[in-house]
């Protein structure tokens with residue numbers, strides 16, 4: 001057995017990577033006199049689209065807003081069915097209900113944690129209008145198979161790319177040359193943060209125009225500019241829209257984060273490579289599986305414990321990590337377990353067997369650019385120590 005020494009300081013599950021560059025740009029924004037949606041938001045949209053090689057990017061106050069607006073802009077509404085994965089944060093499914101449609105869940109591929117294209121196919125009915133695949137943890141969905149199915153059935157694809165900034169499918173960044181839309185999250189824990197925030201990306205001019213209207217109170221084009229010189233007080237409300245826009249203080253952070261995304265990603269990838277290498281040596285821990293077609297963004301590092309080899313379950317494993325001063329999370333409690341969904345649709349355990357099995361085993365370990373070598377070494381040692389102590 002290896003010697004394990006408990007550290008005194010707690011390693012938090014996540015810490016945002018904020019430098020003087022972001023702080024300086026926020027101060028400049030505050031001093032500029034333009035703190036609501038304005039020039040920095042427009043610049044962030046342009047820079048983000050150009051980074052991905054996408055035609056349009058619409059900045060919003062969350063990924064949830066972007067997912068909602070994506071469905072609105074695609075005309076999804078009452079009576080429609082939208083297929084998504086149970087292994088996601090609730091907002092992916094909630095926004096389907098917000099447009100009046102019915103969420104229909106398709107089980108995941110156990111290997112990747114992403115929606116299984118074969119299961120999508122099984123759930124299609126004459127009412128199906130769209131698919132919302134989630135690039136779970138920064139792993140990527142099998143997009144060729146999903147778009148092939150979607151094209152055959154005339155379905156709109158709204159990719160939930162909350163975790164997928166810098167993920168690649170067959171060499172191309174998620175968001176590059178999109179047929180549908182991709183929605184990104186800039187929440188505090190994400191690979192790029194603006195505190196809270198999101199972005200809807202599309203190559204479709206019509207979706208872009210509609211999204212701007214839906215996200216901006218339903219106001220006619222460029223109404224944010226009405227207080228500037230040359231702006232006009234006249235505007236129309238052409239849809240009963242939402243107050244979903246990003247504003248310049250957020251965009252100031254986003255611009256500087258985007259400029260540093262390469263170095264932040266390098267750091268994530270280095271830690272993930274260490275985890276992959278070290279956990280491969282521990283039989284009671286399964287590492288994330290990265291298919292040949294994928295480049296992982298390493299937003300999350302999700303291990304699965306192998307309960308058959310242990311005397312403890314996942315919940316106790318988490319308690320043991322906590323006792324060793326390591327913060328963790330679980331991504332996700334399946335949406336179909338939530339009372340809002342069981343009450344409405346009557347879901348029960350066993351409906352999505354791969355999701356059940358995945359959920360019972362997962363633990364998200366700390367992975368962020370400011371995590372030190374010493375901290376990541378300690379996390380590996382702690383996992384090894386728990387496995388050694390509780391091995392059957």
Ligand SMILES: Cc1ncc(COP(=O)(O)O)c(C=O)c1O
Nearest residue numbers: 062063064089091162185186187
């Ligand atoms: C898969 C997924 N989709 C959507 C969201 C919603 O993102 P936001 O908090 O920016 O609305 C999250 C949030 O973490 C998420 O994990």
